[in-house]
Amino acid sequence: MIPAETQPHQDLVQGVPAADPLLTVSGASRDRSSDPPFWRPVLARYEQADRGRALLNLATSALPYLALSAAMYAALSISYLLALTLAIPAAVFLVRTFIVFHDCSHGSFLSSKRANAWLGTALGLLLFSPFVRWRHDHAIHHGTSGDLDRRGTGDIRTLTVAEFGALPWRGRIGYRLLRNPVVMFVLGPIVAMIIGPRIVARGARARMRRSVMGTNLALAALVGGLCWLIGWRAYLLIFAPSALLAGSIGIWLFYVQHQFEDAYWESGSDWRYADAALRGSSYLKLSGPLRFCTGNIGYHHVHHLSVRIPNYNLRRAHEENTIFHNVPTLSLWDGVRAVTLKLWDEQSQRMVTFAQARRAAAPARVTRRLAS
Helix, strand or coil: CCCCCCCCCCCCCCCCCCHHHHHHHHCCCCCCCCCCHHHHHHHHHHCCCCCCCCHHHHHHCCCHHHHHHHHHHHHHCHHHHHHHHHCCCCCCCHHHHHHHHHHHHHHCCCCHHHHHHHHHHHHHHHHCHHHHHHHHHHHHHHCCCHHHHHHHCCCCCEEHHHHHHHHHHHHHHHHHHCHHHHHHHHHHHHHHHHHHHHCCCCCCCHHHHHHHHHHHHHHHHHHHHHHHHCCHHHHHHHHHHHHHHHHHHHHHHHHHCCCCCCCCCHHHHHCCCCHHHCCCCEEEEECCCHHHCCCCCEHHHHHHHHCCHHHHHHHHHHHHHHHHHCCCCCCCHHHHHHHHEEEEECCCCCCCCCHHHHHHHHHHHHHHHCCC
């Protein structure tokens, strides 16, 4: 799955630089270096937004999605099967739309901070997602990815073997259900796209509350207006299949970006931002058409090292810099198999299946029985 020569980078800095935008999130980094990190001057030229390429990205994401949605409505009068077939390419373009939204949250898609915010807010309506709240949670993910002490915000819940074993039986069943592929990829999109973003977290700051409530009101007006124009059945038949399929693809992509066998998890002062990016974020090696469909997000190691690189520059940054050539690399099949990995084994320093965790724990249980 991962090249044998992949080893911890010895020249990685101790943490995120003070100028890194992730440090605007409280607790995003434990360590700060007074010297600029090694990647800043190397990657600076890839961080420049290009208006032409950005507009091309937009023209090959949100616009085709809207056009296909309109085509699905027209196809309903002919055959729902035809409309359902169109939901597949519509889902692909919705995934690409999410990548643009994601880049806007990092302020990398366009050169203007205000333009990124306005575009991200607008695209958030297509994705049922409050832009400001999502941007905040995602920034925390970037600042804590691979840190065992700061799990839980913007990531997939991951327990260690020891933590899972210490749970009561109800907790173990709940975790198994959460990590079940049917729950994760079928029910997961409904929770992640429809239910979760509608809820204002208790104790949320005013800005987060405004983001959620403003998006909810805008969606109520938009969805209500469309249901009034075309009917609620037609609305669901058109938008639900593509949204749920795109959500499943998105959850899978997010899963394989950090949940692979030789992933990176550390605790306390051992955690390093650059290690988490280069060892804990995968390079999902895809064909050209699949790179297009996923908006180059397979170059996730590049993105985690420098969030300011827009998706249309990720491939070039990867190919032109040797630092990225020995990162964890997954094929499409590796990504499918990674779904079976459920727990982090602190002893072997790798992700394992439930069966592997059970087999590893068996000798210890026998020893305890004999001792008693």
